Amino acid sequence: MREIDLHTHTNISDGSESPADTVAHAKALGLKAIAITDHDTANGVPEAKAAGEKLGIEVVGGLELGCGWYGKEVHMLAYDIDPHNEKLNGTLEWIVTDRDERNKKMVDLMAKDGIIIDLDELKAEHPGSIIGRPHFALCLIRAGLADSVQDAFVRYLDPGRKYYIRRHFLSVEEAAELIRGAGGVSSIAHPMQYRLDDEGMTELMEKARDAGVSGLECYYSGYSPEVCARLKALAAAYGFCATAGSDWHGSHKPHIEMGSGMHGELNAPYELLAKLREREKCHGFSK
Known part of the structure; x- marks a missing residue:
């Protein structure tokens, strides 16, 4: 049942559409909820939430943080954050x-x-x-x-290419603590994109678990059923909730559609979001 997309970008970061138009697109597609997860900013969340209230679709306020990982960049998604949190905004x-x-x-x-x-x-x-x-x-x-x-x-x-300049990153622990301090819940984004071997993936899972990360993006644009099954098994082994997102960027990534991915492989029910929130309540981290 295609009901949610927990990974979308607006023109506040690197998407093509405004927050309001992003929400309108989700509504037109028949989704029940989407998360606005712009890179390193929650500035688009108020506009998106206002549009959601007007159109009758749930908008989850979030963002996507880059974390340093052995010379690589690992991304962490944040959901249900307080966009006015002082420490979050300072960072x-x-x-x-x-x-x-x-x-x-x-x-x-x-x-x-x-x-x-x-x-x-x-x-x-x-x-x-x-x-x-x-x-x-x-x-x-x-x-x-x-x-x-x-x-x-x-x-x-890309890293290693002529015009790439590396910037500074938060650690996985710092990002998870920052998100939790802002009342939010965290999830490791698109884990297969980091091209980790089994040992590296195990280390990332352990580090994320120990840092208090709650979710793992098991369903993502282009991921085959076999890949999703492997990630679901990892999520179960390390106590993560499975999350789902397309990484929609509008016309900047025209091969990806919100809610369905590249070839219709995303089919995420609202239950995934509900379970993620319930896990936080059980662990005492909810707002």
Whole structure:
């Protein structure tokens, strides 16, 4: 039963649609609930919640944090956070400042190759957005150097590529504590994307469990039934609730549809969200 999508992005980070339009799209698709999980910001949550109240669809306030993991970046999703939490906002401000410094270094790298990007103009073009690599990808597309956002990342912006600059990250423990302190519940996002071997996956699961993470994104765009089954088994073994999300970005990732993924493989019932919240109540971490 296709009822929820717990991983969506708006134009407040790297999606193409406004928070209100994102919620309207979910409503048009017949979903009961979606989570707004923009990268390192909850600034789109108030607009999304207002749209949800108007349209009669539940909006879960959240975000997606990047965590450092042995030179890799592991993402943690947050749900039901208090967007006004002082410590959360202080940390997010630090992350944005660090992103800004990284952005300046990327601009300098591109300028050496004759690719001129004005950060002030880029911010004006995307008002209210947290500027990051996806916005640089759009610039590379306009310059005729990439065919899509994904192509720009593969050729220029992924780790190890010419214009990649690593930024600072929270640890898994720090991110989980931050989310819990803001009244929220956390889940490890798209675990297969990190290309970990069995030993590495085991270590990540143990670390996340010990840090108090509650969920594991077992259902995700492009994941086969076999992959989902493996992740569900891991979730059961380490005491996580299974979560589900498409990682929808609107027209910036046109191959992914909200609520259904790439080929209709997502089919998540509301029960997954209810179980995640119930787990938090049982563990005494709910707001």
